[in-house]
């Protein structure tokens with residue numbers, strides 16, 4: 001057994017989640033592994049420890065004191081608190097998009113210094129662009145990086161069922177988030193785009209959006225608020241003005257697709273004949289999420305065939321399968 005296997009076993013045998021001292025020492029060990037750039041080992045150990053004690057790395061630092069707000073009518077929760085342990089390196093984006101995200105993180109980290117100059121960090125960030133390009137994933141990753149839990153809000157769920165209730169629901173959500181430090185994601189703010197055609201609904205939605213924007217304007221807490229959308233057409237100037245930063249997610253370029261395949265195929269040995277550049281060429285127009293799906297499919301084929309190496313055919317077949325699926329989606333059969 002290697003050293004890390006022994007440690008992992010100790011973490012897994014541990015079964016007293018009240019033993020804070022053990023957890024602290026274990027976390028220190030994991031941090032040291034991270035500092036040595038042993039990311040895979042650190043990740044394995046983190047999983048072993050937190051799976052065992054049933055907490056995520058960030059959860060311990062943030063005790064939630066205020067109850068989660070619920071819809072007045074049906075009583076369903078209006079938001080969800082989520083914990084992630086993603087790695088920033090796993091987010092593969094153009095250097096421009098990534099540095100925009102890094103800037104948001106750095107401003108938040110330096111918010112105290114900025115405040116001494118009477119300046120505020122970027123508090124409201126709008127993420128827009130095609131599906132599967134990493135908008136939600138980026139916010140999850142920032143939550144991991146800053147070790148601050150994510151408050152996840154499905155905007156359309158709050159809005160859709162009872163339009164009349166929406167303002168009240170939004171108020172409850174804002175009251176909750178103003179009470180703590182969070183990474184907040186208003187995901188799928190697409191409702192505005194979806195309801196464009198229906199003029200009655202549209203007027204109502206417009207009111208809701210104005211309401212939302214007002215609450216954004218008056219937001220006082222120390223959090224970062226992200227909103228994500230697929231519909232850039234909602235971006236009239238009133239909305240644009242409200243956000244300190246707008247980040248546009250584009251489909252990956254050839255070079256980025258190579259990186260994505262490399263990342264998502266890393267769990268399995270690859271045949272020397274595989275040329276990721278030509279695989280990436282064959283995947284023009286696909287999103288990171290599509291590429292992840294293709295890579296997973298290809299690796300599974302090799303694994304269930306009891307091969308320990310991925311072949312060119314595995315990848316080709318997975319791409320073909322995906323393209324067929326897309327044709328079904330667009331009814332081109």
Ligand SMILES: Nc1ncnc2c1ncn2[C@@H]1O[C@H](COP(=O)(O)OP(=O)(O)OP(=O)(O)O)[C@@H](O)[C@H]1O
Pocket residue numbers: 090091092093129130131132133134135136137138228229230249288289290292
């Ligand atoms: N830029 C990326 N780098 C690495 N992996 C990615 C990236 N974008 C997406 N993925 C993978 O695809 C999954 C789905 O992406 P995500 O949910 O972030 O897309 P999205 O932009 O929010 O799409 P939608 O607009 O449909 O909500 C992610 O969980 C991740 O595994």
Ligand SMILES: [Mg+2]
Pocket residue numbers: 135136137187188228
């Ligand atoms: Mg999303």
